[in-house]
Amino acid sequence: MKATIITIGDEILIGQIVDTNSVSIAKKLNAIGITIAEKISIGDTREAIVTTLDRALKATDVLIITGGLGPTKDDITKHTLAEYFGSKLRYDEAEAEHIRSLLARRGIDFTDLNRGQAMVPECCTVLHNAHGTAPGMWFDHEGKVIVSLPGVPFEMEHLMEDEVIPRLKERFELRAIVHLTLITRGIPESILAARIAEWEDNLPEEMHLAYLPAPNVVRLRLSAYDVEGVEEERAIREEFKKLEAIIGDNIVGWEGATVEQQVHQILTERGLKLAVAESCTGGTIASKFTAMAGASAYFMAGAVTYSNEAKHDILGVSWESLNQYGAVSEQVAREMAEGARRVANADYAIATTGIAGPTGGSAEKPVGTVWMAVATPNGTVAIMRNSGTDRGQIVSRASAYAIELLLNELKR
DSSP states (O other): OEEEEEEEOHHHHTTSSOOOHHHHHHHHHHHTTOEEEEEEEEOSOHHHHHHHHHHHHHHOSEEEEESOOSSSTTOOHHHHHHHHTTOOEEEOHHHHHHHHHHHHHTTOOOOHHHHHTTEEETTSEEEOOTTSSSOEEEEEETTEEEEEEOSSHHHHHHHIIIIIHHHHHHHSOOOEEEEEEEEEESSOHHHHHHHTHHHHHTSOTTOEEEEEEETTEEEEEEEEEEEOHHHHHHHHHHHHHTTHHHHGGGEEEETTOOHHHHHHHHHHHHTOOEEEEESTTTTHHHHHHHTSTTGGGTEEEEEEOOSHHHHHHHHOOOHHHHHHHOSSSHHHHHHHHHHHHHHHTOSEEEEEEEOOSSSOOOSSSOTTEEEEEEEETTEEEEEEEEOOSSHHHHHHHHHHHHHHHHHHHHTO
16 A cells, blocks of 8 residues: 655745655554655645646555645645546535634634635545644545645644544555664664675565664664564564674664663663763763753763863863864863863763864864763773764764763773
8 A cells, every 4th residue: 555645835845844744644654554655745836736646646545635725825725626626615614613613712803715714625525623724635536545634734643643544544454564673883884784784685575674874873674564563573573683693782772762872871770970071062962961861860061162271271171282282182082081070070971072164174184073082980082083074964973973982981
């Protein structure tokens, strides 16, 4: 069973808003066993809607459309769908009363534009929108289903949950789609693929592997389509279990697990304290830990020591090191970590210092050069990583590298 998701709105095409609707809809459809064949964003024109409908109906069984159901002249989805299916519009009294009541509670007059929202194609089943003024519409057409929903995300969410998903389950005999994702760390995608190649080659035919890289982690997703859900999930878990013998130390956990969560757990269980001193990462590392409930049990302090003066005055980094080696150096990273550990009376401390760009680089220290250090009860370790060329990418990658360096020390 395949579906196409169509989001309508010029505001999406010009980048004025981010299309979150298709993400949400895709998750909900996948959860009941419907595969997403395509996601399409189009403008508010009759031609775009008709052309897209013609193409999508040839390839998929279910179309979910969002947007273009408002009261203004640029919202033409409903009129285009009525024309497309050769239907007239009718006035729905129940929806009109709901719209009138909803607007009255908000202190808004029930105008002709609002009355127009109660007009629906005669050939559709009306999907009651309890949270807004634009009803959803369900069309059955030559064995296929077309659903039109408002573009307001929370209204769409409720209609999907309350109306669309139950009807799709009743309308079609659906089998399961199973996705399970394992998070790995510390192995680049190409090296990981080579290391687990034999395991991948021996996967059951119905299982499909995808590599999803992110800063210093790679997510491995195994998927099975049109299957019996419970048994296939068990089988996928068994296949992933075989990876423990190959890359066990590099497995973080299932989807949603993070390296910082592993650190959080270790520090909490062992009663250890952590401090952070950041320059180029600007507080990103500290925020990752303090975002987790329970961080107060171990997180002592975080300092963004951006200037040389702050590195010296707050952390005690020597002027000799700053002047001789520069702020972006192994010596300064080490002294930052050791200073943070000492000042905060912590067991462990992370430090980062680097060039996030776009300016400030040199032949010896190009943009993306980041030194990071971890001070421990047994000494200090430091590494340098080139973390990319884009400022945001550099901050993200350097933060990930530094947290992994801490995890490695905690696991020694």
